[in-house]
Amino acid sequence: MTTGKRRRYRLITVNNSKMADFSKQWAMEYDPEFPWDFDILEEYSKLKPGYMISYICEGYGFTAIARGHNDECLLGFPTETTMEWKAYDDVVK
Numbered sequence: 762m763t764t765g766k767r768r769r770y771r772l773i774t775v776n777n778s779k780m781a782d783f784s785k786q787w788a789m790e791y792d793p794e795f796p797w798d799f800d801i802l803e804e805y806s807k808l809k810p811g812y813m814i815s816y817i818c819e820g821y822g823f824t825a826i827a828r829g830h831n832d833e834c835l836l837g838f839p840t841e842t843t844m845e846w847k848a849y850d851d852v853v854k
Contacts, residue, residue, distance in 0.1 A: 787820030805834045
């Protein structure tokens, strides 16, 4: 799902990891023994509506986690000019 309209999110913090990370959800889906770096839903639960946190998930390819204005968990995928927001359930199986 793409939101269909432009939304702006306030950046709450930036993950200062020197390398790309892998989410718990990616590891559980593709390689359960892989050591994951962060939990998407745990990071989402810390956010207020309209806020995002920058995380690079090498596995799924997103660069941000946001709590949408309707409390939905959104993952941001960079495009050439903007960010495409997809619902968590559309990305994580």
